Amino acid sequence: MKGRKVALVGGATTRFGVRSATWAELVQEVGVALARSVPELRSEEVDSLFVGAAEPERFAFQSHVAPLVAEQLGITPYKILQRTELACASGQSAIRSAYAAISSGLSDIAVVVGAEKMNLPSMAEANSAMACVMDRPWDGPAGATAPPFFAMVAQRHMLEFGTTEEQLAAISEKNHRFANTNPNAQFYEKTFSRDKLLRLPLIAPPLRLGDCSSMTDGAAAVLLTAEEHALRFTDSPAWIRGSGQYSDFHNLAHAGSLTEWRGLTRASREALGQAGIGVKDLDLAEIHDCFTISEIVEYEALGLCPKGEGGKFAADGRGDLGGDLVVNPRGGLLGCGHPLGATGVAQAVEVFQQFSAEVPPARQAPDPEWALVHNLSGSANVHSVMIYQRGGAA
């Protein structure tokens, strides 16, 4: 890769869940947590700020959020100040923008904050905010929200490949089990056996409540620096080695077969190619399990297993501790909840903590060197992938 080396040198999240706090208060909370994570950071050396926020206008009635975050964190960015929006991938977009800025030499030290406040007094209003992620004047009036779309993906995957409800439940059980090791997860200390998951109510058939990630309030933050600053903040930076994205449609009319996510295949090949590794080299993956079926299709699109065998890959525990690689040890979107702008940043925090061996043994990937982070957004029409490598030096 051309450009300067970029390191992720620290990060933190708030507790995710139904929080008695406003959007701005969640940002302040994560500011405290970030300061604890990188105590050497001086406010005045932060030259840039990137804020991942999907819909503060809808969820918090607040636009122009980047300067609001800067004021609350007590920083005065003087190179780049920016908010990124890419729906469910807004957080990773903020990291990617910071990466590009540092890699290019425009920035040296950048703070990335992702935040979303999704639980409103009226959940119908919150659902409306979610629904305008789709092609609103065309698919929106029909009631196109994420659950029915991903339910159709599941229906086709079951029809074409024989994927079962039990295989979907295997994903949910794994990620909720991991969430029980994560005190910041929305479903911390809540257990979900496969039997219990299969008895939960249908939300959008064939998807049940336990197949769907939640409406969640939360924030996450990371610090990215150029190579020469990295070791001042940590002994074990996570180096960004690759980045890929792909988007080829928006209206649901162009979603193709539903079960083949070519965009993820393209984005991950791009990112892995930049890193100079293959998918089999990955020790750890934080991938976008907004629904159980998503993680199954992602196994296939990433090339971890042949097309149609994602359900078996899940049921066989190949994405679990002791499997081919550890997938979603943080607890995933299913277990942690999915505050849109915060999710991608929180996944990167997990990678950093896994590399630093700061997570409980019940979710620690064994001696991880390579990690992949993936977010989809909308109707899986956009895929965003980043590759991280553990290391002491660039």
Next chain:
Amino acid sequence: MTSSPAERPRRPRPEAALRPKDSAPVETSPPPPTAPLPKPIPKRPFLLDFFPLEGPEQTKLHRFYDRLREGHLSTTRCRRDAELHWPPRTMCPRCRSEDLEWVDLPERGHVYAFSAVLAGAPLGMEQDVPFAVGLVDLDGVSLRIFGRIEGRPWTELRIGQPVRPEAYDIGDGRMFYRFRTVD
């Protein structure tokens, strides 16, 4: 008065249904005298209303809604490369031409995939729960369109179910489309 396509003569052959209906997708001539103008003020504030503003003063694609009022689902087709669009466009995304024409879409299709909203409906749709939605392959053209599916409960739907597009008045003079099962 608005009527549903069920009350109109059916034209089952897709090639007939695809006959161009109008030469200009973005022209601003007034709609036919039999079609009442949509009421300009929606019942819900614009930012909480999923249904689009449909009048000629609000969208270049007002012909789409005029044609719905006449009971037909239509879209644009590029005169240069014959690309059939969905949703209707003002520019062909394949060749960037603005020389488009309106065509009616086939009046029959089959369900490719479906689900139902049993919870978590957006504002204004809570009273519709449960409702079925799906992707429908329209017969004879390469288009798969998302929409509500009416006519039978989701528990009785199946992949391959024949459906037809249906225009309906959303209740304030504006028109939209959905699918209805046919036997």
